[in-house]
Amino acid sequence: MAKIDTKLIQELRNRTGLGMMTVKKALEETGGDIERAVELLRKKGAAVAAKRAGKKTDEGIIHAYIHPGDRIGVMLELNCETDFVARNENLRQFAQDLALQITAMKPLYLTPEDVDEKFLEHEKDIIKAQLADSGKPEKILDKIIEGKMKKLYEGICLLKQPFVKNDQVTVEQVLQELIAKTGENIKIKQFSRFEIGD
Amino acid sequence: MAKIDTKLIQELRNRTGLGMMTVKKALEETGGDIERAVELLRKKGAAVAAKRAGKKTDEGIIHAYIHPGDRIGVMLELNCETDFVARNENLRQFAQDLALQITAMKPLYLTPEDVDEKFLEHEKDIIKAQLADSGKPEKILDKIIEGKMKKLYEGICLLKQPFVKNDQVTVEQVLQELIAKTGENIKIKQFSRFEIGD
Numbered sequence: 001m002a003k004i005d006t007k008l009i010q011e012l013r014n015r016t017g018l019g020m021m022t023v024k025k026a027l028e029e030t031g032g033d034i035e036r037a038v039e040l041l042r043k044k045g046a047a048v049a050a051k052r053a054g055k056k057t058d059e060g061i062i063h064a065y066i067h068p069g070d071r072i073g074v075m076l077e078l079n080c081e082t083d084f085v086a087r088n089e090n091l092r093q094f095a096q097d098l099a100l101q102i103t104a105m106k107p108l109y110l111t112p113e114d115v116d117e118k119f120l121e122h123e124k125d126i127i128k129a130q131l132a133d134s135g136k137p138e139k140i141l142d143k144i145i146e147g148k149m150k151k152l153y154e155g156i157c158l159l160k161q162p163f164v165k166n167d168q169v170t171v172e173q174v175l176q177e178l179i180a181k182t183g184e185n186i187k188i189k190q191f192s193r194f195e196i197g198d
Numbered sequence: 199m200a201k202i203d204t205k206l207i208q209e210l211r212n213r214t215g216l217g218m219m220t221v222k223k224a225l226e227e228t229g230g231d232i233e234r235a236v237e238l239l240r241k242k243g244a245a246v247a248a249k250r251a252g253k254k255t256d257e258g259i260i261h262a263y264i265h266p267g268d269r270i271g272v273m274l275e276l277n278c279e280t281d282f283v284a285r286n287e288n289l290r291q292f293a294q295d296l297a298l299q300i301t302a303m304k305p306l307y308l309t310p311e312d313v314d315e316k317f318l319e320h321e322k323d324i325i326k327a328q329l330a331d332s333g334k335p336e337k338i339l340d341k342i343i344e345g346k347m348k349k350l351y352e353g354i355c356l357l358k359q360p361f362v363k364n365d366q367v368t369v370e371q372v373l374q375e376l377i378a379k380t381g382e383n384i385k386i387k388q389f390s391r392f393e394i395g396d
Contacts, residue, residue, distance in 0.1 A: 059394065070261070071258075073261070075272075192390040196257065196260065
């Protein structure tokens with residue numbers, strides 16, 4: 001097995017926030033390829049998240065952030081399985097990161113499933129109208145519409161937004177990494193964003 | 199004109215939070231009757247509030263309160279006319295008082311107008327069913343229903359709730375006093391209350 005440079009281990013720890021042994025193993029499995037190691041850890045995180053997905057989340061915290069000037073405020077609820085994880089520093093940091101994310105990126109919904117149906121239909125109609133005279137076959141048009149809707153979701157759904165602290169990952173992926181790290185199902189239950197003049 | 203005891207003036211200042219000259223004048227007008235002076239000031243407050251009611255409220259603050267334990271959180275938006283009043287200590291204190299009020303008293307709505315129609319009809323039907331065999335004439339029944347609906351509003355509408363710091367007045371009256379004190383239209387625009395396990 002290839003000897004893994006401690007610099008690489010440190011870099012991967014910084015990028016994922018995971019423990020020494022976890023990132024070392026991932027680097028060994030990918031022969032020291034840090035990008036593939038990130039990908040591998042992400043998949044493992046998603047797998048753990050999927051495994052925990054059915055678990056009850058009756059505990060958690062409410063977190064609030066008031067932006068300097070007192071004109072923007074965000075409050076959110078994170079749910080987890082135990083009071084122990086509710087007091088975990090990683091979860092608390094995630095709550096604060098989310099608050100800053102919501103402050104800056106103004107999501108309107110948590111997930112694509114929450115988006116108002118009428119709003120979606122309206123947006124689809126606009127895209128279709130824009131493409132009406134393009135002369136492209138319907139299958140290609142469907143792909144283009146799908147791509148544009150994905151972009152739309154990235155804009156308005158918190159879980160699909162690029163993470164403010166690292167735009168290479170989505171908020172959902174950061175959540176999955178946190179689930180893998182704590183070993184508990186964790187959910188963003190709800191959030192509010194108030195802004196003076198909105 | 200009767201000489202007004204400085205103790206009375208101080209007591210009325212404590213009860214209303216208003217300035218020395220204002221409470222002195224109210225006590226003079228009511229011959230030193232502190233209860234009537236309170237009533238008089240309240241009416242004046244309501245009058246000022248009514249006068250300012252049409253004024254634009256584009257400024258304000260967002261305020262949040264997380265209850266110790268991080269299991270209950272409240273966020274609210276107060277609107278006023280100028281940035282000057284948004285920074286006013288009385289307004290800031292009111293924001294914090296409201297946050298504690300919402301934490302403790304769990305209002306579901308801001309005003310009776312916001313209450314869900316179906317919920318109201320359902321509650322009225324329950325009350326009518328309870329009174330069906332009472333044999334009372336319809337006019338009396340209407341009065342009883344009106345009284346019970348008022349009680350209901352007091353429970354679930356923030357503006358109609360008794361104020362936590364002084365249950366002799368409603369939140370709406372405290373708001374009117376603040377409007378009189380600052381001379382600006384002030385509105386509670388919105389609030390959120392999150393609680394783990396709700």
